[in-house]
Every structure is written in structure tokens, then in C-alpha cells.
Amino acid sequence: MPNKIVVLGAGVSGLTTAYLLSQDPENQITVLAKHMPGDYDIEYASPWAGANYMPVGKQGTNHHAWERDTWPALKEITEKYPEAGIHFLDAIIYNRKKDQETATGKWFSELVQPNPWYKDVVPDFRDIPASQLAPEIDNGQIFTSVCINTAVYLPWLVGQCTKNGAVFKRAVFKHIADAANAHHSGQKADVIVNCTGLSSKFLGGVCDENLLPARGQIVVVRNDPGPMIGLSGTDDGEDEALYMMTRAAGGGTILGGSYQKHNWDALPDPNLANRIMKRAIAIAPQLVKEGEGIEGLDIIRHGVGLRPLREGGPRVEKDEVAGVKIVHNYGHGGFGYQASFGCAETAISLVKEVLQNKTRAKL
Ligand code: FAD
Numbered sequence: 001m002p003n004k005i006v007v008l009g010a011g012v013s014g015l016t017t018a019y020l021l022s023q024d025p026e027n028q029i030t031v032l033a034k035h036m037p038g039d040y041d042i043e044y045a046s047p048w049a050g051a052n053y054m055p056v057g058k059q060g061t062n063h064h065a066w067e068r069d070t071w072p073a074l075k076e077i078t079e080k081y082p083e084a085g086i087h088f089l090d091a092i093i094y095n096r097k098k099d100q101e102t103a104t105g106k107w108f109s110e111l112v113q114p115n116p117w118y119k120d121v122v123p124d125f126r127d128i129p130a131s132q133l134a135p136e137i138d139n140g141q142i143f144t145s146v147c148i149n150t151a152v153y154l155p156w157l158v159g160q161c162t163k164n165g166a167v168f169k170r171a172v173f174k175h176i177a178d179a180a181n182a183h184h185s186g187q188k189a190d191v192i193v194n195c196t197g198l199s200s201k202f203l204g205g206v207c208d209e210n211l212l213p214a215r216g217q218i219v220v221v222r223n224d225p226g227p228m229i230g231l232s233g234t235d236d237g238e239d240e241a242l243y244m245m246t247r248a249a250g251g252g253t254i255l256g257g258s259y260q261k262h263n264w265d266a267l268p269d270p271n272l273a274n275r276i277m278k279r280a281i282a283i284a285p286q287l288v289k290e291g292e293g294i295e296g297l298d299i300i301r302h303g304v305g306l307r308p309l310r311e312g313g314p315r316v317e318k319d320e321v322a323g324v325k326i327v328h329n330y331g332h333g334g335f336g337y338q339a340s341f342g343c344a345e346t347a348i349s350l351v352k353e354v355l356q357n358k359t360r361a362k363l
Pocket of ligand 1: 044046171217336
């Protein structure tokens with residue numbers, strides 16, 4: 001008897017989990033979601049992400065382990081499958097100690113510190129000599145990272161899953177347990193993997209009050225600064241951020257941003273957009289021609305996404321709701337891509353525990 005598995009959600013968490021689960025022919029997988037790759041919606045975080053690998057998990061935490069364990073998978077996909085829309089790119093990180101207590105500074109605290117744990121994970125990590133840093137920068141580092149074109153990568157994951165036999169269906173659920181009755185076999189699912197991101201705050205049977213949005217506003221431009229750049233904070237506001245990255249395969253350059261907790265506003269704020277563009281040019285003048293300001297930026301679009309942040313960290317654990325076995329995998333804040341494989345692997349080990357218990361119960 002195949003394992004009947006429902007993956008609820010088709011963001012990077014659901015698709016990565018489905019991709020790995022679909023590699024076992026014993027698993028019969030239905031991916032159910034309100035939004036699918038190709039959609040742009042404030043309830044769907046994944047398309048808005050940059051997305052790159054800039055680790056932020058505190059050393060010794062699950063978050064650290066999930067990010068550490070994701071790098072080899074992203075590296076392998078980048079090397080083996082150019083059609084997945086990921087490329088290697090240098091990442092330059094700058095730290096200003098004065099940002100330490102701000103919302104952005106706390107988010108980036110592990111990323112920007114000298115001698116971080118990830119120096120042994122990513123290739124080519126090196127410190128930038130103090131003589132090459134601007135006076136306001138306390139330390140800087142550079143390493144090889146990846147930048148993911150989410151408009152290519154998410155459909156690529158769908159393609160890999162369908163090639164392995166997974167079935168995708170649009171569906172919206174008010175209660176998580178109802179998804180067990182929507183498996184494409186027509187039979188009840190053995191287990192649901194809940195990858196609904198921020199919507200788990202409102203989904204019946206879950207209603208997780210620890211979830212909150214960390215609003216990220218971006219400007220996507222045709223200009224190319226070369227390497228990716230991230231700074232620990234800005235002087236414009238404690239929940240504003242400065243980062244940029246050029247996506248693989250013509251995906252444009254993402255200029256960020258913001259990290260506005262509890263802010264649900266789906267509309268781009270034009271004043272914030274101006275500050276984002278000005279900051280980007282100040283730190284990377286090569287974005288525009290000499291002497292040009294923000295008028296030299298060729299804007300593709302403005303965007304807003306809500307990072308599904310969770311107090312206490314992501315929820316990757318077993319649960320049972322109304323007699324239905326659940327494995328949760330949600331609440332990945334601003335690190336859903338860079339922790340995607342680590343979290344999916346943990347979720348899958350929990351799915352295996354559920355399925356083993358089912359088999360034992362039948363014997
Ligand atoms: P989502 O992408 O939100 O997907 C949720 C899915 O669940 C959707 O398919 C939705 O339709 C479905 N769903 C929800 N409720 C229901 C329901 N009731 N019934 C049916 N379906 C439902 N991360 C990085 O690692 N690197 C980065 O550089 C990065 N940059 C970012 C920049 C911005 C501006 C933003 C906003 C985020 C960024 N992130 C980054 C974070 C990353 O985008 C998120 O952590 C990740 O996308 C979360 O994915 P998810 O699959 O958990 O949730």
C-alpha cells in the first residue's frame with residue numbers, strides 16, 4: 001500500500017518537502033494550495049523573496065542546523081541543474097556595531113559578526129581588510145553564495161515533483177483536517193504536511209498565535225551591481241534594511257528593503273521605495289551611470305512580501321488534529337529558502353515516524 005501524503009502549501013517549504021518526499025516511489029503525494037508558482041499575492045511569501053543564502057540562525061540552534069544542512073543541496077542544484085534558475089554570486093556583508101539593537105540589526109546579528117559559524121560551510125569565506133572598508137563599517141566579509149530566481153526555481157520544483165508522480169490541485173481549506181479528504185486517490189491521507197506559512201495563524205486546527213508578519217518591501221530593477229551586498233542596518237529607520245542581489249537567468253536585481261514586524265500592508269510605500277533606491281546607490285554607485293541618482297534605475301516593479309516570522313522559531317513537529325496526523329513545517333521568517341532543505345529533511349523524518357506507527361498499528 002502506498003503512503004498517501006498531502007502536502008498543504010506550494011511555497012518553497014511545501015515544494016521542497018514534496019520534492020524530497022516524491023523521490024520515494026512508495027509515497028503517493030498530493031500538493032494542495034490556494035496559491036501556486038506563477039501567482040503574486042500578499043498571502044504567498046515565496047515569489048517575493050530575493051532569494052539568497054545569507055545565514056542568520058544563532059549558533060547551536062535548530063535554525064543553525066537547518067541552514068547549514070541546506071547549503072549542500074542548493075550548491076548541488078546550482079551545479080547540476082542550470083534550468084533551476086540558481087547561480088553562484090559573491091556576497092559582501094558589512095557590519096556597523098551601532099545597528100546591533102535595531103530590528104534589522106538583530107535579524108542580521110549572526111550574519112554580520114566576525115568569524116560566524118557559516119564560514120566553514122560556504123566557499124571562499126574571507127574577511128575584508130579594514131583598510132578597504134568605509135569609515136562607518138566596523139567589519140566586513142565576503143563569500144560565495146547563491147541567488148535564486150524564484151520565478152524559475154518554484155516552477156522547476158513543481159516540474160521535479162510532477163515528474164516523480166506528485167499531483168497538484170488548487171484548494172482552500174478553513175480547517176487543516178479537511179485536507180486529509182482531498183488526496184487524489186479518493187482515500188483519506190495518512191498524513192498532512194502543513195506548509196501554509198503565515199496563514200497558519202488563521203487556519204482552523206492550527207491558529208498559531210506565535211506567527212507574525214515581517215513586512216519586506218522591494219524594488220526590482222534591470223540594473224546590475226555585480227556582487228550581492230548586505231548591511232547590518234540603515235540610518236533611515238530601525239526596521240529598514242539595505243541589501244541587493246541579482247537573480248539568475250535574467251531575473252533582475254532585487255533592492256531591499258524592510259523588516260517591519262506586525263505590519264500587514266500589502267501596498268508598496270513610495271517614500272520607503274525612494275529610500276531603498278537612494279541607499280542602494282549610495283552603497284553601490286556602480287548600479288547607475290556616473291553622476292546619476294535614482295532616475296538612473298530602470299524599475300521593473302515594486303513589491304511587498306510578508307515574511308512568515310514565528311516567535312520561538314519555525315514549527316517543525318508532529319501533531320494530531322481531529323484524528324488526522326499532521327507534520328508542521330511553517331514559520332520560516334526571512335530564511336525559508338536558505339533553510340528549505342534542512343527543514344524539509346526534518347519534516348520528512350517526522351513523516352516517516354508517523355507512517356511507521358501506522359504500519360505497526362495495522363500489524
Ligand atoms: P508561502 O510561500 O507563503 O506559501 C504558503 C502556501 O500555503 C501557499 O501556497 C498558500 O496558498 C498555501 N496556503 C496557505 N493557507 C492555505 C489554506 N488555508 N488552504 C490552502 N492553501 C493554503 N528567504 C531566504 O531564504 N532568502 C532570502 O533572500 C529571502 N528574501 C526574502 C525577501 C522578502 C521581501 C520576503 C518577503 C521574504 C524573503 N525570504 C527569504 C523568506 C521566504 O520568502 C519565506 O520564508 C518563504 O517564502 C516561506 O515559504 P512558505 O512555503 O513557508 O510560505
